[in-house]
Amino acid sequence: MIIKKYLFSFIVLIMAVYFGVSFGATSGLDFDSIVQLRLPRVLLAISSGMSLACAGAVLQALFTNPLCDPYTLGVSSGAALGAALGIVLGFEAWFLGLALSAFIGALAFMLVLILISLKTRLTNLTLLLCGVMLGFLGSSGVAICMTIGDAQGMQNALFWLMGDLSRARMHGVLLTLFVSLILIFMLWRKSTQLDAFLMGEENASGLGVSVPKLRRQFIFLTSLLVGLSVASSGMIGFLGLIVPHFSRKLVGSLHFNMIPFCIIWGAVALVLADLMARVLLKPYELPVGVITAFVGAPLFIWMILSDGRSRN
Amino acid sequence: MEDQEIKPILGAYSLNYFFGEKQVLKDISFELFKGEIITIIGPNASGKSTLLKILSGILPLKEIESAGQVFCQNRLLFKMTPDERARSVVYLSSELQAEFPLTALETVLMGRICHHLHNYVEKQDIARWAMEQCVCWGLRGRFLHTLSGGERQLVNLSRALAQGSRVILLDEALSKMDLHHQTMMGMLLKKLVQKNYSIVLVSHDLNQCLSLADSCVLLLRGEKIAHGQIADIFKESNLKKLYPGASFVLGQNPTNLHPHIFL
Amino acid sequence: MIQKIIYFILTLFLVSLHIFAQEPKRIVTLVPSLGELVADFLRDDLSKIVGVSEYTDYPPKLKLKESIGPYYKFNIEKVVSLKPDLIFATQDGNAKDQILHLRELGLQVVVVNTTSLSEVYQSIDTVGNALGKKEMSSQMIAQLKRGIENIRVRNKKHAVKKVLLQIGYQPLVVAGKRTFLNDILDVLNVQNVYSESRMSYPRPSFEDVIQKNPDVIIIFAMDKNLKSFYHFYRWKREWLQFKQINAVRQNQIHVILGDTLLRPTLRLLEGLSMLEKTLGTVFQ
Numbered sequence: 001m002i003i004k005k006y007l008f009s010f011i012v013l014i015m016a017v018y019f020g021v022s023f024g025a026t027s028g029l030d031f032d033s034i035v036q037l038r039l040p041r042v043l044l045a046i047s048s049g050m051s052l053a054c055a056g057a058v059l060q061a062l063f064t065n066p067l068c069d070p071y072t073l074g075v076s077s078g079a080a081l082g083a084a085l086g087i088v089l090g091f092e093a094w095f096l097g098l099a100l101s102a103f104i105g106a107l108a109f110m111l112v113l114i115l116i117s118l119k120t121r122l123t124n125l126t127l128l129l130c131g132v133m134l135g136f137l138g139s140s141g142v143a144i145c146m147t148i149g150d151a152q153g154m155q156n157a158l159f160w161l162m163g164d165l166s167r168a169r170m171h172g173v174l175l176t177l178f179v180s181l182i183l184i185f186m187l188w189r190k191s192t193q194l195d196a197f198l199m200g201e202e203n204a205s206g207l208g209v210s211v212p213k214l215r216r217q218f219i220f221l222t223s224l225l226v227g228l229s230v231a232s233s234g235m236i237g238f239l240g241l242i243v244p245h246f247s248r249k250l251v252g253s254l255h256f257n258m259i260p261f262c263i264i265w266g267a268v269a270l271v272l273a274d275l276m277a278r279v280l281l282k283p284y285e286l287p288v289g290v291i292t293a294f295v296g297a298p299l300f301i302w303m304i305l306s307d308g309r310s311r312n
Numbered sequence: 313m314e315d316q317e318i319k320p321i322l323g324a325y326s327l328n329y330f331f332g333e334k335q336v337l338k339d340i341s342f343e344l345f346k347g348e349i350i351t352i353i354g355p356n357a358s359g360k361s362t363l364l365k366i367l368s369g370i371l372p373l374k375e376i377e378s379a380g381q382v383f384c385q386n387r388l389l390f391k392m393t394p395d396e397r398a399r400s401v402v403y404l405s406s407e408l409q410a411e412f413p414l415t416a417l418e419t420v421l422m423g424r425i426c427h428h429l430h431n432y433v434e435k436q437d438i439a440r441w442a443m444e445q446c447v448c449w450g451l452r453g454r455f456l457h458t459l460s461g462g463e464r465q466l467v468n469l470s471r472a473l474a475q476g477s478r479v480i481l482l483d484e485a486l487s488k489m490d491l492h493h494q495t496m497m498g499m500l501l502k503k504l505v506q507k508n509y510s511i512v513l514v515s516h517d518l519n520q521c522l523s524l525a526d527s528c529v530l531l532l533r534g535e536k537i538a539h540g541q542i543a544d545i546f547k548e549s550n551l552k553k554l555y556p557g558a559s560f561v562l563g564q565n566p567t568n569l570h571p572h573i574f575l
Numbered sequence: 576m577i578q579k580i581i582y583f584i585l586t587l588f589l590v591s592l593h594i595f596a597q598e599p600k601r602i603v604t605l606v607p608s609l610g611e612l613v614a615d616f617l618r619d620d621l622s623k624i625v626g627v628s629e630y631t632d633y634p635p636k637l638k639l640k641e642s643i644g645p646y647y648k649f650n651i652e653k654v655v656s657l658k659p660d661l662i663f664a665t666q667d668g669n670a671k672d673q674i675l676h677l678r679e680l681g682l683q684v685v686v687v688n689t690t691s692l693s694e695v696y697q698s699i700d701t702v703g704n705a706l707g708k709k710e711m712s713s714q715m716i717a718q719l720k721r722g723i724e725n726i727r728v729r730n731k732k733h734a735v736k737k738v739l740l741q742i743g744y745q746p747l748v749v750a751g752k753r754t755f756l757n758d759i760l761d762v763l764n765v766q767n768v769y770s771e772s773r774m775s776y777p778r779p780s781f782e783d784v785i786q787k788n789p790d791v792i793i794i795f796a797m798d799k800n801l802k803s804f805y806h807f808y809r810w811k812r813e814w815l816q817f818k819q820i821n822a823v824r825q826n827q828i829h830v831i832l833g834d835t836l837l838r839p840t841l842r843l844l845e846g847l848s849m850l851e852k853t854l855g856t857v858f859q
Contacts, residue, residue, distance in 0.1 A: 061412075064409065066411055196425055198411070198414060199408065199422070200409045202365070202370050205369065206368060207423070207475070208398025208399065208425055208426025209395075209425065210394040211394075248413050249413070252413065252415070252418065
């Protein structure tokens with residue numbers, strides 16, 4: 001039964017990749033150009049889609065809150081701040097330059113979170129609040145950068161912040177994909193312990209899970225994942241929120257199967273969103289975060305409403 | 313027949329616990345023996361839940377002398393790894409959170425997390441046994457959020473049984489059940505105790521506590537004011553200390569001759 | 576005899592090949608101003624331009640060309656699909672990483688700067704060279720220099736007035752140091768009140784402007800669209816509340832169409848005289 005679901009999901013993924021590579025701002029592009037221009041983007045969409053969906057799933061379980069998404073902990077704001085600083089300081093010209101500054105920003109914020117959770121015995125709620133505050137700090141920092149930076153850099157920054165896969169280059173993308181897969185695998189290995197968090201922190205402790213230790217490990221791994229995604233593709237919202245919900249509806253909440261489904265459908269969602277971003281208003285390119293928000297928000301509302309009906 | 317001292321399966325000694333500046337538990341000590349049901353009775357905010365959470369390791373004790381110690385099966389509780397703790401003691405709250413779509417069976421299976429065994433068939437068998445004991449095997453495919461509060465508690469209890477811990481701490485765990493289920497679970501507890509399980513029961517239903525338990529601990533504002541066999545401890549004077557505003561008559565339950573409170 | 580003829584034909588053939596090799600056949604311009612400049616060089620041979628950026632509207636024939644997107648984020652796929660052999664970009668207008676990307680794909684991109692008058696002369700030279708029209712570029716530069724020199728001399732006589740050059744609204748954005756517009760104001764012998772700014776396009780507060788007290792405020796309208804022209808007149812009304820500013824008191828707030836002023840071509844002279852005329856009302 002579940003094998004059928006996996007098969008179906010893989011087929012959808014392959015179809016999405018096919019569409020993503022076949023369509024774009026122009027038609028009749030030669031094969032070499034397709035490989036050079038479109039394939040890296042599609043692969044990056046797969047990488048970021050997987051990372052964000054997985055991070056969302058883990059954070060939702062960790063905080064026993066189905067409304068968590070990769071931005072809740074503020075780590076993505078850190079990445080955005082790092083990137084904005086990078087643009088202000090002029091690193092943006094190199095693909096790795098921007099990615100590196102964003103990644104460092106993400107790591108810095110994550111370090112702060114981990115230090116906070118080491119010093120005090122925090123409950124999930126307080127950790128979440130700290131994360132939200134860090135998020136505000138990060139976005140204010142970004143706003144400052146945008147004010148002091150020059151107009152052109154600002155325009156670039158704005159576009160990038162809303163999700164931009166156009167900086168994809170094959171080497172960088174393959175590396176990102178590889179590292180993301182490793183991080184996802186490390187998270188997936190701890191599926192049963194993550195399951196314990198589904199019933200709340202206290203129950204998790206009662207089930208024999210070392211809550212502080214695992215919380216730190218999960219935050220560390222998801223921050224790396226989110227940092228990697230924001231560094232390479234900017235801030236893309238809603239994926240980390242919706243795909244886990246959808247995944248749970250399909251295969252249940254236990255993470256052993258839920259995480260693989262999450263990453264497949266996260267990849268599908270982002271590949272298709274990027275395709276739409278490229279094709280809808282050609283030759284203008286929409287930021288991919290706009291597509292995920294436009295499609296994601298109504299979808300999410302519909303999901304919540306239909307959930308609510310079945311709960312009563 | 314052994315002359316040796318029978319060691320308690322769970323022992324709390326001189327526990328002092330603070331929430332920030334406020335002292336919630338003051339020098340609490342008591343022991344739980346194999347095959348015993350102890351009930352902890354006290355008004356709201358007397359520290360009952362806190363005590364149970366400390367006994368199960370959910371709330372960690374400060375590692376200083378004045379905080380006291382908890383022993384479980386002759387080992388210090390906090391020295392055990394989380395899964396060893398889970399295999400020894402299980403805490404049941406009054407309610408099971410159902411934020412995510414989980415079936416009853418999946419929930420019960422979670423009890424086996426601390427055992428780290430991956431044999432699915434074995435896990436299924438244990439889960440089935442646990443759920444049959446708690447009369448909820450028929451609910452196994454249902455999602456938690458579609459169950460009533462009482463049904464969810466049956467699942468919770470099954471989960472605790474599946475976990476295999478021989479010390480069960482019930483924090484108002486039977487409160488949401490209807491009369492029928494409460495009675496059945498009461499009988500289940502008695503049966504478990506005969507198999508050498510040990511149980512700590514906290515409940516606002518005093519009569520339930522009185523009919524199930526052998527001994528009790530009376531807690532008032534974090535301090536133990538009495539401890540011993542129910543027949544000895546349950547006196548009007550003690551009860552007046554705990555519930556000064558209540559009016560009741562202490563009598564005897566005709567079926568089992570345990571004390572009974574008539575309001 | 577026949578050998579000589581064959582030799583001659585071969586040489587002709589090789590020479591013409593060489594000429595053709597130098598001259599690009601498929602050109603893409605990534606900013607409107609360069610579209611205009613390249614068109615100036617190519618005169619009637621506009622078919623060589625295969626792609627232009629959005630809003631490239633002069634000469635009008637360029638409006639019919641394929642668009643590769645807006646200059647701040649052009650569509651790389653579109654550019655590649657047009658198979659250009661030469662691409663023109665500006666450092667201040669186009670995104671650095673996009674230009675890098677084009678180069679990584681093996682395309683030839685010529686990048687120019689247009690942030691000062693001397694850079695404009697330089698860019699005409701660079702573009703001319705790339706198109707194999709060195710003579711023409713020298714001519715154009717000489718013409719432009721002469722024209723500007725004339726204007727400069729004409730304007731030496733009058734008293735220096737303080738000018739504010741506004742290009743943005745909410746927030747207020749003005750032209751500052753190291754911008755092309757600053758150089759132009761210099762030619763016209765007026766003082767840009769923000770010529771000593773740190774940023775190229777500073778965003779001062781109204782208080783700061785009141786303090787600097789310009790005699791003339793020029794609102795720079797970049798859009799030919801009439802509707803937005805009305806929009807710019809709204810900006811003008813905003814200034815009217817600050818009666819402390821000289822420019823407001825003396826009714827010297829002018830809206831001008833800026834696109835001729837931002838082209839590094841001979842049309843610049845047109846734009847300059849128009850600006851001169853506008854400012855001319857000041858210098859009675």
